[in-house]
Amino acid sequence: MLKEKIDTVILDIDGTLTETISWYEITEGLGASRATHVDIFEERFRKGKLSYLDAKKELIGLWRSTRNANKKYMEKMFRSWKFKKDVVEIVEYLKKFYRLCLISGSVDLYVEAIAERLGIPHWYANTDLIWDKEGNLVDLNYYADQAAKKLEQFNEFISRNNIEKERCSVIGDGDSDIALFRELHYGIAVNKDPHPELESLAFKMIKELKEIKKIL
Numbered sequence: 001m002l003k004e005k006i007d008t009v010i011l012d013i014d015g016t017l018t019e020t021i022s023w024y025e026i027t028e029g030l031g032a033s034r035a036t037h038v039d040i041f042e043e044r045f046r047k048g049k050l051s052y053l054d055a056k057k058e059l060i061g062l063w064r065s066t067r068n069a070n071k072k073y074m075e076k077m078f079r080s081w082k083f084k085k086d087v088v089e090i091v092e093y094l095k096k097f098y099r100l101c102l103i104s105g106s107v108d109l110y111v112e113a114i115a116e117r118l119g120i121p122h123w124y125a126n127t128d129l130i131w132d133k134e135g136n137l138v139d140l141n142y143y144a145d146q147a148a149k150k151l152e153q154f155n156e157f158i159s160r161n162n163i164e165k166e167r168c169s170v171i172g173d174g175d176s177d178i179a180l181f182r183e184l185h186y187g188i189a190v191n192k193d194p195h196p197e198l199e200s201l202a203f204k205m206i207k208e209l210k211e212i213k214k215i216l
């Protein structure tokens with residue numbers, strides 16, 4: 001039984017607990033163009049045509065142009081977003097047996113809202129959003145290597161809580177989970193579409209979250 005071997009489960013959010021990529025959802029939810037965001041991030045920043053600082057400046061400018069990029073609006077938006085089917089039930093099930101921790105490549109305000117909604121006390125986000133006194137978004141600190149950031153946060157989490165790496169499982173779906181899957185023996189890949197690299201590192205592969213009950 002795995003319950004005797006592990007005591008901690010690390011959960012990704014985007015694509016694992018939700019269907020969407022929160023970065024683009026934020027852009028659309030604020031009322032800005034997803035295509036512009038894709039152009040800034042995928043077409044120019046990822047391909048080295050735009051520096052980190054300029055990419056950040058353009059993205060914040062895009063979000064701020066909607067006049068919705070404030071804490072109040074974004075908190076409300078994050079509380080309204082839908083989970084995948086069975087998430088609440090699965091998280092409640094996992095809580096009975098394991099310590100849970102969210103490690104996400106998204107922004108802190110979003111991950112905090114998800115942690116609160118699911119009652120998960122431990123969480124880490126890739127990006128800090130920076131607000132002015134009125135609660136308007138003015139800056140952000142983004143780590144381009146999401147997978148390395150997640151591994152760093154995982155190591156911080158286990159050392160702070162005296163957890164053995166060998167007793168951890170990770171549930172994720174994408175590139176940002178690869179470093180954790182490489183590090184941990186019990187990686188569970190949740191994929192609708194094939195992800196060969198993640199699957200090659202995974203202990204188990206599932207299509208629906210409810211299958212977790214048969215594994216953990």
Ligand SMILES: [Mg+2]
Pocket residue numbers: 012013014015016172173174176
């Ligand atoms: Mg994901």
